Amino acid sequence: MKVIVPVKRVIDYNVKARVKPDQTGVDLANVKMSMNPFDEIAVEEAIRMKEAGNVTEIIAVSIGPQQAQETIRTALAMGADRGILVKTDETVEPLAVAKILKAIVGQENPELVLLGKQAIDDDCNQTGQMLAALLDWPQGTFASEVKFADGKLQVTREIDGGLQTIEINTPAIVTADLRLNEPRYASLPNIMKAKKKPIDMKSPEDYQVDVTPRLNVLKVTEPEKREAGVKVENAAELVKKLREEAGVI
Numbered sequence: 697m698k699v700i701v702p703v704k705r706v707i708d709y710n711v712k713a714r715v716k717p718d719q720t721g722v723d724l725a726n727v728k729m730s731m732n733p734f735d736e737i738a739v740e741e742a743i744r745m746k747e748a749g750n751v752t753e754i755i756a757v758s759i760g761p762q763q764a765q766e767t768i769r770t771a772l773a774m775g776a777d778r779g780i781l782v783k784t785d786e787t788v789e790p791l792a793v794a795k796i797l798k799a800i801v802g803q804e805n806p807e808l809v810l811l812g813k814q815a816i817d818d819d820c821n822q823t824g825q826m827l828a829a830l831l832d833w834p835q836g837t838f839a840s841e842v843k844f845a846d847g848k849l850q851v852t853r854e855i856d857g858g859l860q861t862i863e864i865n866t867p868a869i870v871t872a873d874l875r876l877n878e879p880r881y882a883s884l885p886n887i888m889k890a891k892k893k894p895i896d897m898k899s900p901e902d903y904q905v906d907v908t909p910r911l912n913v914l915k916v917t918e919p920e921k922r923e924a925g926v927k928v929e930n931a932a933e934l935v936k937k938l939r940e941e942a943g944v945i
């Protein structure tokens with residue numbers, strides 16, 4: 697069984713994002729970029745499925761600039777088998793990503809596409825769902841556990857206040873949530889081996905997908921600055937401050 701894992705190159709989760717002075721977006725100049733953390737979890741899950749004998753090949757796909765090749769190399773160093781880079785310098789919105797992935801699915805015939813639940817740069821949480829709709833495949837989103845059972849997939853989903861376990865037929869779409877697993881670090885020998893693994897170079901035109909953005913971002917703003925807290929000596933002082941300074945009691 698083949699698995700496709702889409703991996704997005706995004707601003708590193710440890711970097712404090714700064715909004716550009718003209719409020720058109722986040723300043724990415726000289727900023728560390730990495731694989732979207734939920735995609736690392738998806739790659740890890742695919743590798744565990746392969747180690748368990750349920751998966752034969754893992755294909756990492758990234759849609760983005762030339763540097764997204766490094767993101768694919770990271771997936772290959774973790775244990776993916778080959779990559780596809782769909783190169784574009786445009787901002788590609790979830791619908792266009794889903795259309796490109798649909799075309800790749802048409803060529804590769806995987807049984808499973810395992811995505812991150814959300815990209816931490818646009819926070820859209822849309823691509824997996826859109827791909828499921830375009831392919832007319834079942835989907836298990838926000839997965840915290842995925843099991844194979846009698847040719848089907850059992851997906852435990854993180855929902856408000858609890859967990860829901862569903863059974864879906866394959867081929868299917870699954871999106872990875874935070875608690876699905878803890879991704880491994882690539883070992884040095886595997887990083888070296890990954891350099892020899894193949895990456896196909898493609899463009900959106902190869903899949904006849906127009907990636908022109910459909911959304912117009914009007915404004916991006918920083919969250920309001922929070923004031924530093926103060927330490928109080930005792931409960932009496934806390935009550936006094938809440939009453940006299942904060943005016944909340």
Ligand code: AMP
Pocket residue numbers: 701702703704705732734735757758759760788790793810811812813814815816818819820821822823824
């Ligand atoms: P989003 O809908 O933008 O929050 O993204 C959800 C998931 O779709 C991500 O975690 C990735 O697995 C996948 N994805 C989105 N954009 C891309 C991209 N440009 N390249 C590869 N995968 C992507």
